[in-house]
Amino acid sequence: MAQKGSPQLMYGLNRSFILQCIREHGTISRSRISRLTGISMPTVTGIVDRLVSEDIVKETGKGESTGGRRPTLVCYNLDYGRVIGVDLGSEKVKIAVADLGGHIITLGEKSIWSWDDRSKLEKVIEGIEEVLREIPNYDPLRSALGVGVPGVVDYKSGSVSFAPLFPSWQNYPLREILETELKIPAYLDNDVYAAAWGEYSFGAAKEAKSSLFILVSRGIGSGLITDGKIYRGATGAAGEIGYTLVDRSNLHMNFGEKGCLESLCSTSAMASKAKEAVKRGESPLLKQLCNDDISALTPEIVCQAAIQNDPVASAIVEESREYLAVAIANAVSIVNPEMIVLGGDLAGLPDVEELFVEPLKALIKSHVSHFPTITLSSLTTNAVIYGAIVFALDLIQERLVGTAI
Structure with a gap:
C-alpha cells in the first residue's frame, strides 16, 4: 500500500487530477492539462501516454498552433466502459446505460410491483441483468452501477436505514446484495440527492x-x-x-x-x-x-x-x-x-x-x-437517472486510478 508522500501515492493523485481534467474539458492538449493542473509537463506526458496505452484516453488529432508545433489532442475514451444508472421506485424501476461521458445510450422501465419487498428487489436485479446482457462486449471490470433509492441511505456503506416505500429495508445492506448478485461495483444514495446531483452535473x-x-x-x-x-x-x-x-x-x-x-x-x-x-x-x-x-x-x-x-x-x-x-x-x-x-x-x-x-x-x-x-x-423526470449515472462515473474513475497504483 502506498505511504504518504510515496511515489505510488503521488502517481495516483496526479493520475486522478489528470483524468478529472480530461473528463471535465473534453478534447485537450497535454500542455493545457499541465497548465490547468499545475502538474509538470514530463509527468503529464508520462501519465497521458500510459492512459493512451491502456485505451482509457485516446488521441484525436492536432490542435491549433500557438507558435510552435501543433499539439496532439487527447480525450476520454467514452467507449472504454459503460455505466448503469438506476432510479428505484416502489412500483417501477428506470434503468439507463450510458457511456463514460454520461450520454444515455438506452433507457427503459420495468414494473416491479409486488406486495413483497424481496420480490421487488428480485425484479430490480432481473431488470439490471437483462440490461447488462444487452451491452456489446460487456466487461464488468469496466462498468459500475449507480442507484437512486427512495429513502435514507448511508452512502459510505450502501445500507438503507429508512425507506417508507420498502418498509422491510431497515439497516438493509442493499449495495452488498447488488454487488454480490451483479458482480460490479455499486454506489447508492438517496434518490432526491441523486436528482440534485444530476441537475448540478448536467442540468x-x-x-x-x-x-x-x-x-x-x-x-x-x-x-x-x-x-x-x-x-x-x-x-x-x-x-x-x-x-x-x-x-x-x-x-x-x-x-x-x-x-x-x-x-x-x-x-x-x-x-x-x-x-x-x-x-x-x-x-x-x-x-x-x-x-x-x-x-x-x-x-x-x-x-x-x-x-x-x-x-x-x-x-x-x-x-x-x-x-x-x-x-x-x-x-x-x-x-x-x-x-x-x-x-x-x-x-x-x-x-x-x-x-x-x-x-x-x-x-x-x-x-x-x-x-x-x-x-x-x-432533465424533467430523468434527473435521478442522471445523478445515478454521475455516481457510477465517479466510481469508474476511482477504479481507473486505483488499478494503476
Whole structure:
C-alpha cells in the first residue's frame, strides 16, 4: 500500500487530477492539462501516454498552433466502459446505460410491483441483468452501477436505514446484495440527492454555486448542493421537506401521517383529491376526462381540467401550489440558495409553467429577503437517472486510478 508522500501515492493523485481534467474539458492538449493542473509537463506526458496505452484516453488529432508545433489532442475514451444508472421506485424501476461521458445510450422501465419487498428487489436485479446482457462486449471490470433509492441511505456503506416505500429495508445492506448478485461495483444514495446531483452535473443548476432541488412526485423531497457538495445533515436525512408541517394543528399527528407537506401537495395527493371530488359528483369534466373510471384519474388529468377552468381542478391545483409555495419560501429563508429547481413528476405535468412555476414565483417573491432563480428541471423526470449515472462515473474513475497504483 502506498505511504504518504510515496511515489505510488503521488502517481495516483496526479493520475486522478489528470483524468478529472480530461473528463471535465473534453478534447485537450497535454500542455493545457499541465497548465490547468499545475502538474509538470514530463509527468503529464508520462501519465497521458500510459492512459493512451491502456485505451482509457485516446488521441484525436492536432490542435491549433500557438507558435510552435501543433499539439496532439487527447480525450476520454467514452467507449472504454459503460455505466448503469438506476432510479428505484416502489412500483417501477428506470434503468439507463450510458457511456463514460454520461450520454444515455438506452433507457427503459420495468414494473416491479409486488406486495413483497424481496420480490421487488428480485425484479430490480432481473431488470439490471437483462440490461447488462444487452451491452456489446460487456466487461464488468469496466462498468459500475449507480442507484437512486427512495429513502435514507448511508452512502459510505450502501445500507438503507429508512425507506417508507420498502418498509422491510431497515439497516438493509442493499449495495452488498447488488454487488454480490451483479458482480460490479455499486454506489447508492438517496434518490432526491441523486436528482440534485444530476441537475448540478448536467442540468439547469450546472452553473449555480448553490441549488436546492425539490422533487414533487408521489412523495416530496429536496436536495441541497452547495460548493459542489451534497448537504446531508447529521444523519444523512437532510432535505426531507415532504415531512415538514405547515400547520400547528398537525403537531398531534405521527411522523409522516396526514398533515405533512407531501400529504397535501404531492402529485398523488392531487389525484386523491380529484377522485374524492368526482365521487361526490362535483366535477363532470374530471369524470369525463377519466372516461368514468375514477381509478384512472391522474395529476395530468387534473391539470388538463384546470387549464379548461374546471373549478374543482383549479381549486386542487391552487391549493397544491400554495402549500408548495409556503414550503419553498421557508426553505429559501433557511438555506438561501442561488437557485430552486423543481423536478419529479411535477416537471412533466401539462402546462406546468402556467399552473405552477409562474404562480409560485409570484407567491414567494414578497415573502423572502433573497429571491432565487426558480426553474423547472431541464432533465424533467430523468434527473435521478442522471445523478445515478454521475455516481457510477465517479466510481469508474476511482477504479481507473486505483488499478494503476
